[in-house]
Amino acid sequence: MARLARGKTINPAEIQILHCIQRCVRRAFLCGKDTATGQSFDHRRGWIQNRLEFLASAFGIDCLTYTVLSNHAHIVLRSRPDVVASWSDKEVAQRWLRLYPKRRDKNGDPEEPNEPEMNMIVNNPDRLAELRRRLSDISWWMRCLAEYIARRSNAEDNCSGRFWQGRYRGENLLDEAALLACAMYVDLNPIRAAMAETPETSQFTGAKDRIDDLAARNDRSRLSDHDWQRAGAGQQSGWLSPIGIDERKDELGPDVDTAGRRASRRGFLSISLTDYLELLDWTGRAIRAGRRGSIPAHLAPILTRIGVNDQHWYEVVTRFGKLFKRAAGSAENLAAEARRRGVRWLQGPGARLLSTASG
Numbered sequence: 001m002a003r004l005a006r007g008k009t010i011n012p013a014e015i016q017i018l019h020c021i022q023r024c025v026r027r028a029f030l031c032g033k034d035t036a037t038g039q040s041f042d043h044r045r046g047w048i049q050n051r052l053e054f055l056a057s058a059f060g061i062d063c064l065t066y067t068v069l070s071n072h073a074h075i076v077l078r079s080r081p082d083v084v085a086s087w088s089d090k091e092v093a094q095r096w097l098r099l100y101p102k103r104r105d106k107n108g109d110p111e112e113p114n115e116p117e118m119n120m121i122v123n124n125p126d127r128l129a130e131l132r133r134r135l136s137d138i139s140w141w142m143r144c145l146a147e148y149i150a151r152r153s154n155a156e157d158n159c160s161g162r163f164w165q166g167r168y169r170g171e172n173l174l175d176e177a178a179l180l181a182c183a184m185y186v187d188l189n190p191i192r193a194a195m196a197e198t199p200e201t202s203q204f205t206g207a208k209d210r211i212d213d214l215a216a217r218n219d220r221s222r223l224s225d226h227d228w229q230r231a232g233a234g235q236q237s238g239w240l241s242p243i244g245i246d247e248r249k250d251e252l253g254p255d256v257d258t259a260g261r262r263a264s265r266r267g268f269l270s271i272s273l274t275d276y277l278e279l280l281d282w283t284g285r286a287i288r289a290g291r292r293g294s295i296p297a298h299l300a301p302i303l304t305r306i307g308v309n310d311q312h313w314y315e316v317v318t319r320f321g322k323l324f325k326r327a328a329g330s331a332e333n334l335a336a337e338a339r340r341r342g343v344r345w346l347q348g349p350g351a352r353l354l355s356t357a358s359g
Contacts, residue, residue, distance in 0.1 A: 009172065009326070009341060012137035016079050017064070017173040017268075019182050019328070020142055021321075023072040023165040030153065030163060032070020044153060045204045048073055051148055053239045056262045058095050060084035060136040062241040064179075064268050065206030067189045074186040075145075076173070078241070081136040083254040083263045089128055093121040096131045099144055142168045174329030174337055177307045177354040180269055182328060184280055185320035191284045192318065199277070199284050207280055209237035210273065225273050230265045232257065242267040243276045275302050283317055308354055316354065330354045 024030040031044040045068040060083040064076040101110035134140045150163035173179045187207035196202040200211045213235045232238030245267040255264045295310045303310040338346045
């Protein structure tokens with residue numbers, strides 16, 4: 001089946017969640033240790049992490065989690081056109097000019113836009129509408145990531161040519177079960193690649209950022225884990241979306257993050273940060289040991305609430321990238337997504353693993 005154009009699968013006007021994969025050209029270790037020369041480019045993983053944090057502060061897009069490996073990166077993103085709609089015209093102009101500045105200082109850093117530069121956008125309704133659309137467009141986020149890293153790496157190597165294999169690959173995550181499995185698949189990638197033994201030692205992952213913040217936290221008596229995550233202040237992971245959603249307490253609507261480090265304070269799973277990290281830790285240890293085992297009794301209800309078949313949890317997390325192509329979700333949601341795209345079917349043999357949770 002021919003791949004559909006991204007315009008048919010990604011709509012910046014809708015809230016969508018995508019698992020994005022960006023690979024280096026020929027899958028070379030351009031962000032790791034070059035096996036031929038022995039030279040290490042591991043520092044570029046930090047470049048990508050820093051760039052993701054910057055993009056989270058500029059776009060109307062939530063970064064849910066990420067992993068940067070030696071030759072590719074996984075990023076889970078949620079478009080937020082509702083957040084962008086809440087911004088003033090001036091804020092839209094300011095954010096765009098942070099991404100594409102008209103002027104730079106002697107160090108190459110963007111200078112603050114002046115009034116004439118912003119007025120060129122604000123006073124042009126068509127241009128303003130287009131930039132609002134782009135600021136909630138995941139393809140533009142990935143473009144701003146890929147171009148920046150490619151240019152910086154080529155400058156460091158004093159060369160030209162391709163750095164990335166091509167445009168990113170993206171698959172729509174259609175339900176919470178698919179999102180949980182994908183988030184853990186992404187966070188556990190360094191363990192599957194034998195680059196780390198546990199989530200807390202997995203460098204350049206959303207999971208490690210959150211674990212490090214929890215370890216450094218010193219105000220447990222004042223805020224719950226949920227409220228602390230939503231506050232984001234002083235946290236290394238404060239640019240990432242919180243894990244949990246509390247329907248009783250969380251604000252409705254855009255829930256804009258006023259600190260400016262991320263688009264919103266909206267979580268993305270109906271489980272707590274503690275539950276997520278505990279399940280992640282158990283799954284990571286099972287992967288590292290090479291034994292499936294059985295889900296501990298106190299963890300099984302987490303999967304039941306979300307709708308994952310706990311008997312197949314290990315399989316769906318370790319083989320997520322092979323089980324789903326272009327979209328991930330239950331059989332019912334994959335069928336609905338196929339109809340939306342105007343195709344007969346979408347590959348998803350793993351759909352049966354997400355459709356029914358065992359009792």
